[in-house]
Amino acid sequence: MAIPSVTLNNGLQIPQIGLGTWPLKDDDALMVVETAIRAGYRHIDTAFRYGNQRGVGNGVRQSGIARDALFITTKLDGEFQGANRAIAGIDECLRQLQMDYVDLLLIHWPLPQRNEYVSTWKTFETIVASGKVRSIGVSNFTPAHLDHLQAETSIRPATNQIQLSPRITRPDQVAYGKKHNIVTVSWSPLGQGNDLLSDATLGVIAQKYGKTPAQIVLRWNIELGLVPIPKSANPTRLVQNFEIFDFGLTLAEIAAISALDTGVEPRVDSDVEGH
Numbered sequence: 001m002a003i004p005s006v007t008l009n010n011g012l013q014i015p016q017i018g019l020g021t022w023p024l025k026d027d028d029a030l031m032v033v034e035t036a037i038r039a040g041y042r043h044i045d046t047a048f049r050y051g052n053q054r055g056v057g058n059g060v061r062q063s064g065i066a067r068d069a070l071f072i073t074t075k076l077d078g079e080f081q082g083a084n085r086a087i088a089g090i091d092e093c094l095r096q097l098q099m100d101y102v103d104l105l106l107i108h109w110p111l112p113q114r115n116e117y118v119s120t121w122k123t124f125e126t127i128v129a130s131g132k133v134r135s136i137g138v139s140n141f142t143p144a145h146l147d148h149l150q151a152e153t154s155i156r157p158a159t160n161q162i163q164l165s166p167r168i169t170r171p172d173q174v175a176y177g178k179k180h181n182i183v184t185v186s187w188s189p190l191g192q193g194n195d196l197l198s199d200a201t202l203g204v205i206a207q208k209y210g211k212t213p214a215q216i217v218l219r220w221n222i223e224l225g226l227v228p229i230p231k232s233a234n235p236t237r238l239v240q241n242f243e244i245f246d247f248g249l250t251l252a253e254i255a256a257i258s259a260l261d262t263g264v265e266p267r268v269d270s271d272v273e274g275h
């Protein structure tokens with residue numbers, strides 16, 4: 001079955017579901033990435049901070065799928081913020097991944113107290129021109145950060161990767177992304193597998209479609225035009241999380257899932273623990 005994709009503001013297509021790879025280390029990342037690609041995944045999310053890019057790259061190669069059929073995202077964190085520092089960062093990512101380019105490079109966290117994300121972004125713009133990355137985006141940026149970035153720089157971020165699940169729906173962030181043509185990617189889309197997945201509303205909808213609550217949550221992301229990147233190291237759940245393109249939710253079901261929002265604040269920079 002063809003996987004739907006979303007068109008980024010530079011014309012590239014991002015497959016609408018990706019595989020999250022935190023907190024997998026190299027050996028597990030290799031196995032999980034290879035299994036995921038064989039199951040049909042074409043979009044993999046990693047980061048310098050995860051310390052698993054060697055495993056991700058090896059998993060990609062062992063899958064036997066051509067590199068240009070895949071969409072690989074990586075991220076650079078604080079040590080690479082500031083003018084020109086990201087050049088060494090992308091070179092190191094490519095060395096670890098053993099790849100010539102990535103499809104998407106993100107600023108992992110804005111770290112506004114350092115006030116370096118604008119100069120970092122200007123360096124990202126030179127990296128796109130060098131051909132080492134096909135698109136650039138951000139992660140964990142608020143609309144205020146994005147307004148500031150867009151006022152000072154030339155290339156609009158292709159994506160903003162943020163914490164988003166039925167319990168943390170971020171309507172302002174999603175609306176900002178739609179208005180500015182910045183695709184919203186959902187991290188921890190399953191709420192890290194916590195009690196969200198035993199929610200009664202999700203259970204009723206799951207039963208109706210013969211799906212699991214996790215599949216309903218991921219399908220809700222698809223219906224909203226979001227790009228979820230669930231992580232599973234379990235081969236059965238890994239495949240299940242991908243089997244969400246043979247059914248659709250009604251508008252009432254989408255609204256009922258969105259109404260599970262608790263108003264809990266998402267994680268902010270000061271909470272960074274290593275994602």
Ligand SMILES: NC(=O)c1ccc[n+]([C@@H]2O[C@H](COP(=O)([O-])OP(=O)(O)OC[C@H]3O[C@@H](n4cnc5c(N)ncnc54)[C@H](OP(=O)(O)O)[C@@H]3O)[C@@H](O)[C@H]2O)c1
Pocket residue numbers: 019020021022023045046108139140161162186187188189190191192193194197212214215229230231232233234237238240241275
């Ligand atoms: N940009 C950022 O700052 C940032 C921050 C955090 C995460 N991320 C990215 O987002 C990805 C996903 O986020 P996440 O890993 O925090 O959370 P998640 O994908 O919401 O949840 C992963 C957890 O849910 C379990 N799980 C997966 N599929 C399941 C299913 N079908 N049914 C029940 N449980 C299931 C997994 O366990 P098993 O492995 O045992 O299945 C794992 O414990 C990360 O891997 C990372 O790539 C980015």
